[in-house]
Amino acid sequence: MSADAGGHSAVTAHAAPGDPLVARLLGPDGVAALETIELGGRLRQVFKGAPRTLAGIYRQAQAYGDRVMVVQDDVRLTYAEAFAKAAALADSLQARFAIGPGSKVAVVMSNRAEWIVSVLAITAVGGVAALVNSRGVAAEMLRAIATADCELAIIDADRADIIAADTPDPTWPRIVVGEPSSGLRDGQDADYGELTSTKAGSVFAAHESHPDAGGIVLFTSGTTGFPKAALLSQGALANSVAIACFMGLVQDVRYEQETGEVLAPERRSMATPAVILGPMFHLSGIMPIFRAISLGTTIHIMTKWNVDIAFDMIETVGMSRLSFVPAMLWDMLRSPRATPETLGKVAYMANGAAALNPTLLAEIRRRMPNCLLSNTYGQTETTAWTCSISGQAYLDNPSSCGWAAPTVEVSVRRDDGSEADVGEPGELWVSGAGLMTEYLGDPKATAEALQDGWLASGDVATIDAQGIVTIVDRKKNxxxxxxxxxxxxxxxxxxxxxxxxxxxxxxxxxxxxxxxxxxxxxxxxxxxxxxxxxxxxxxxxxxxxxxxxxxxxxxxxxxxxxxxxxxxxxxxxxxxxxx
Missing domain, CATH: 3.30.300.30 (ANL, C-terminal domain)
Incomplete structure (x- = not known):
């Protein structure tokens, strides 16, 4: 049993052993250490010395200057250029639209460089970026914007036209990227290009938010079928970035141990570019972006999944680490460009979606024998990280999602709240610095999900004697x-x-x-x-x-x-x- 800062007792699986390599790297002689701080009124473990907010991450990143931050088709922005555009946009957000600490601003765009600049600007002024699913129909996007109570939307022309066909005169102003056929409303809307043009005197200076302050909103559905707006704090986001950086180091060490190959500097986790293969409004999109910004690496944006572009990135920009869904890997392995030489350049692949089909897993092992594989499990409500497993441990347990990630606690409980026995199925509960703050506008759902500093995941799981978690069913269909x-x-x-x-x-x-x-x-x-x-x-x-x-x-x-x-x-x- 463990007690949280609120005085409540909570069942935890930490008595079970965790990933031995992670334990060693976090030990007294390891490369990283944890400390306990107060977040959200509770004592939480976090990485010692890591930034506590997005502002802390941005301060690091401003030193990267002429390094390339974003590449999207023919668009290339250095860190200095991206922060200059974000500074100009931030000035307009404050002066023209009265956006400040706590203000919700919807970002409604396809994958593009302007999406990243917009998130930088919103969070720099202390606002909260609501990352709307841009693949939805008008009603879905409008519902998301209303659920998050957004005061403004930064939206691309295509999405603006889709919404305008349903609701020609929305109640909130828009900053529009591109030229919508529906036009701009005088006195309400603004052109993104004009607002982000370099202005004399615009200096990027991120608002010093408290770690408990809101950072982004992501949308997740539940048993009602309507999306809920999960508010993720600055502290949760910063902690998730720190976990990702540390776990990259874990994969480097594990790769060298299991293959006997010493990774070249450009293939190590701290140096490889971030390649965004899926929608940026998912955690699997935004978190690699924040991680890349913290490390000063380049973010390559794929506007739409294309297997040939993926191979171009492997061959030309050093994409040696892939975060994929099974469908992407299926396409790649069936491409005529999937030669042993090209596939051999990929050192590490992370799956965070459905479990790999056994046939597909066998094909990966046969054709990419030196590629380290991993599986991760997380939710929007946990800011991505809950469990992870990689290398031989993953191959030995291919249906599992691994050990609790650093700073995370997990527990499997029966319906009466008691702790399940080893191997006994029950609901998975999660605790740690990454838990969401609330579902905006839905106190009932928040109270059901968050209890005494723990999140009810809605998934049925087991924990074995090694501490390895396996998801066996979904309470939420x-x-x-x-x-x-x-x-x-x-x-x-x-x-x-x-x-x-x-x-x-x-x-x-x-x-x-x-x-x-x-x-x-x-x-x-x-x-x-x-x-x-x-x-x-x-x-x-x-x-x-x-x-x-x-x-x-x-x-x-x-x-x-x-x-x-x-x-x-x-x-x-x-x-x-x-x-």
Whole structure:
């Protein structure tokens, strides 16, 4: 048992051994050390000497000057240039839009350099950047902006036009990147290019926020099907960056131990560029960006997944470390450019999505024998890091997500709150400096998720005698398809809105490329002419494209139900599996 700063006792799995290499590197003779500080009114472990806020990270980064910060297609910005643009934008945020500490500003863009500059500017003035899913339809983006109570949106022209077609005159002003066909509203909107032009006297000076102050908002769905706005503090973000930097060092040491190869300086974790392969509005996008800024490395932005561009980056910019989803790796291994020489340049690959298909894992081991593999588990609500495992330990436990990360505590509990036995399934609870502050505007959901300094993950897990965590089921019915989290409740809500659908269920099925594929079954009245294409069209009109079921089964009989009247998901999925 351990006691938190609020005086509450909490069950913890720290009695079980952790990753031996991590323990050694954090030991008395190691390269890093932890200390205990107060965050959010509770005592938390953090890395000693690491920045406590984004301002601390930015101060480090301003010294990188002429190093290249961002590369996106033909756009290249040095650290000095990016901070100059951010300084000019920050001045306008304060003077023209009255944005300051605590103000929420939506960032609604595709992957691009302006996205990074906008986040720098918002957080520099003490504001909170709400990172909206730019792949959504107008209703989804509008709901996210409203949920986070944003005072302003920095938005690209394409997204501005999508929203304008639904809501021509939103209540919040916009700073628009590009030229929207809907135009700019006089006295309300502004052009991003004009605001970021270099101004005499604009100096980047980040507001000295408290570690408990808000940093960013990310959106996550739950059992209601509507996205919730998770507020992540400056301290949580800074701690997550410190964990990422430390774990990079762990991977360097483990690689050299297990392969016998000494990594060249340019292939070490502190030197390799960050390559953003997926959406930047996810933690898997924003956290590598913050990490790169803290280290002074280059951020290469892929505006859309393209396997040839990925190989270009491996061959020309030294992309030796990949954070991938299974679908990306599937594409790469089937490319004619996947030669032994090119694949051999990749030293490390991290999977943070659905578990790797055993066939795909075997192919990686055969074709990339010296590549160190890892699996990580985390959530938006934990600012990414919960568990990690790599190297031979991962190969020995391919279905697991590993040991608790440094500064993180984990516990598996029964429904009555008691600690589960070794190997016994129960709900995974997480504690540490990375926990979210709250779900904005949703105190009920916040109270359910955060209890006595611990987060109820909603996932069912086991912890073995070595302290290794394995996720065995999801209490929240979520599909991870191609790296995207799709909550079945959200899809089912849209399906149920179709006038001819009487009942419905959305679910995931194994897929060799995507990890899982989203499918759905809908019950319609006998004699109804509605078909699969009609249901898909309805979903496309109301959901982001990746949330549209790839297969829709039409049935005329009732779905099985539990005694409480809910759809019996387990029974129905067994029926499908049985054919």
């Amino acid at each position: 979520m599909v991870i398809s191609g790296g995207e989290n799709i909550y079945c409740a959200e899809v089912e809500r849209v399906l149920a809105d179709h006038p001819q659908v009487g009942d419905c269920i959305a679910y995931g099925r194994p897929d060799p490329r995507l990890g899982e594929r989203l499918e759905a079954t809908v019950m319609v009245a006998a004699g109804s002419a509605v078909g699969e294409d009609d249901i898909k069209a309805h979903c496309r009109a109301n959901l982001a494209i990746y949330k549209v079921p790839r297969t829709v089964r039409i049935i005329h009989e009732a779905l099985p139900r539990t005694a409480s009247g809910k759809v019996d998901r387990g029974k129905y999925l067994k029926q499908i599996a049985a054919g």
